[in-house]
Amino acid sequence: MKLIPLIQETLEFVRKRNPNEPEFLQAVTEVYESIQPAIQRDETYQDIRILESLAEPDRQVIFRVPWVDDKGNFQVNRGYRIQFNNALGPYKGGLRFHRSVNPSILKFLGFEQIFKNSLTTLPMGGAKGGSDFDPHGKSDKEVLHFCQSFMTELWRYIGSDTDVPAGDIGVGGREIGYLFGYYKRLTNEFTGVLTGKGLNWGGSLIRSEATGYGCVFFAQEMLATRSETIQGKVCTVSGSGNAAQYTVEKLNQLGAKAVTMSDSDGFIFDKDGISEEKLAWVMALKNVRRGRIKEYAEKFGANYFAGQRPWGIECDCAFPCATQNEISGEDAKTLIDNGCYLVSEAANMPSEPAAVDQFLTKKILFGPGKAANAGGVATSGLEMTQNSMRLPWTRDEVEKRLHHIMVTIHKNAFQTAAEYGHPGNLVVGANIAGFVKVADAMLDQGLV
Numbered sequence: 210m211k212l213i214p215l216i217q218e219t220l221e222f223v224r225k226r227n228p229n230e231p232e233f234l235q236a237v238t239e240v241y242e243s244i245q246p247a248i249q250r251d252e253t254y255q256d257i258r259i260l261e262s263l264a265e266p267d268r269q270v271i272f273r274v275p276w277v278d279d280k281g282n283f284q285v286n287r288g289y290r291i292q293f294n295n296a297l298g299p300y301k302g303g304l305r306f307h308r309s310v311n312p313s314i315l316k317f318l319g320f321e322q323i324f325k326n327s328l329t330t331l332p333m334g335g336a337k338g339g340s341d342f343d344p345h346g347k348s349d350k351e352v353l354h355f356c357q358s359f360m361t362e363l364w365r366y367i368g369s370d371t372d373v374p375a376g377d378i379g380v381g382g383r384e385i386g387y388l389f390g391y392y393k394r395l396t397n398e399f400t401g402v403l404t405g406k407g408l409n410w411g412g413s414l415i416r417s418e419a420t421g422y423g424c425v426f427f428a429q430e431m432l433a434t435r436s437e438t439i440q441g442k443v444c445t446v447s448g449s450g451n452a453a454q455y456t457v458e459k460l461n462q463l464g465a466k467a468v469t470m471s472d473s474d475g476f477i478f479d480k481d482g483i484s485e486e487k488l489a490w491v492m493a494l495k496n497v498r499r500g501r502i503k504e505y506a507e508k509f510g511a512n513y514f515a516g517q518r519p520w521g522i523e524c525d526c527a528f529p530c531a532t533q534n535e536i537s538g539e540d541a542k543t544l545i546d547n548g549c550y551l552v553s554e555a556a557n558m559p560s561e562p563a564a565v566d567q568f569l570t571k572k573i574l575f576g577p578g579k580a581a582n583a584g585g586v587a588t589s590g591l592e593m594t595q596n597s598m599r600l601p602w603t604r605d606e607v608e609k610r611l612h613h614i615m616v617t618i619h620k621n622a623f624q625t626a627a628e629y630g631h632p633g634n635l636v637v638g639a640n641i642a643g644f645v646k647v648a649d650a651m652l653d654q655g656l657v
């Protein structure tokens with residue numbers, strides 16, 4: 210698509226303003242290129258200030274996180290909260306603890322979060338935060354001390370009507386518990402300030418499952434457009450954390466066969482499928498013992514490929530559930546050559562631009578992360594609703610609502626793509642549907 214001068218100028222402006230932030234520029238470029246049909250059609254959006262404002266976070270907080278390790282040594286990490294846009298509701302988005310965390314990665318995630326949250330139909334703005342703290346190999350006590358120090362600063366900027374963080378890579382139930390406990394202590398308030406909470410202290414049923422389940426529901430909707438179902442499909446999955454575990458669980462429940470899982474050291478290939486029993490073992494390995502996926506191969510006699518990703522394994526459907534840019538253009542070609550015709554992204558921006566190009570050119574079913582993985586934040590929104598009502602819903606009720614939201618997101622993206630002349634292109638559909646709602650709200654509110 211040849212870009213109109215307005216988009217070219219805006220991208221140039223964003224590039225100059227944010228040098229050395231490749232992931233952020235990648236995310237802005239993808240969104241702004243794909244919303245061009247909406248900008249061309251409606252002159253309301255041709256005000257350059259809308260695009261410039263959207264690419265500029267409302268607020269970026271960076272802070273020191275000092276803590277003491279088990280050996281008594283003093284450690285310092287860096288903490289962040291990027292409050293990107295609250296046109297649609299309180300800021301909402303996860304916290305990531307990973308050694309790679311930097312402003313570029315958090316800004317890309319916060320920017321994506323704006324459009325994703327818009328698509329969920331729930332009133333939530335976009336944000337992201339975290340730290341370059343690496344939880345791998347840390348004791349529970351070290352993680353506790355780190356989380357308490359992190360919250361000592363973060364509490365000033367968040368609140369149940371202001372900004373409601375959740376988990377992401379490296380931040381699961383344990384970390385949310387430690388963070389919530391310390392927020393409560395600092396403020397003397399028991400409010401829904403975080404989501405992903407424990408079930409007996411304000412959490413929602415299905416929140417842990419939501420990202421993975423939602424991503425599979427989205428795949429079902431994509432397949433339905435070709436009168437197919439997920440039953441019997443061979444699926445490759447990357448990652449072995451929260452998103453991956455519940456993707457595999459839902460695939461099993463629906464009669465599909467997941468054959469791979471991975472971590473940052475390599476992947477396992479189990480041609481017989483990762484059954485419910487084997488998945489329960491993976492959950493204990495990853496969530497309790499905090500071991501490596503390699504141990505699966507030793508336990509169940511599967512193949513292990515050190516230092517590799519699972520995209521060379523033949524499959525019908527692929528579910529990237531680990532991290533950004535984990536599918537290169539070359540990987541995408543291999544997947545397609547091997548017969549894969551559906552990619553549903555549970556991770557955020559897992560496909561490099563060259564990979565997305567191939568999925569779109571070859572017209573395979575492609576669910577971009579901001580639509581396909583929106584079930585996580587949508588169920589966080591449902592947790593906020595239950596906290597406000599002070600009434601929990603049943604498992605069945607929350608799962609039904611999650612399913613309905615994923616069906617609605619797919620329908621919205623699918624119809625919007627067709628309406629703007631790109632039938633089947635859910636990148637265009639999701640980006641335009643998400644953008645229009647946020648841009649309209651910003652205009653209504655005087656572009657603030």
Ligand code: NDP
Nearest residue numbers: 377378379420448449450451452472473531532556557585
């Ligand atoms: P977890 O920390 O639970 O799991 C992350 C998994 O990905 C681990 O297996 C981890 O391996 C692997 N991984 C992380 N970084 C890399 C890397 N650089 N290279 C290879 N493997 C890596 O995180 P989640 O499952 O929560 O998140 C996974 C993805 O899903 C992320 O992109 C996240 O933004 C996205 N997401 C998550 C949501 C949620 O509700 N949790 C909501 C929406 C999106 P290792 O242990 O070796 O690091």
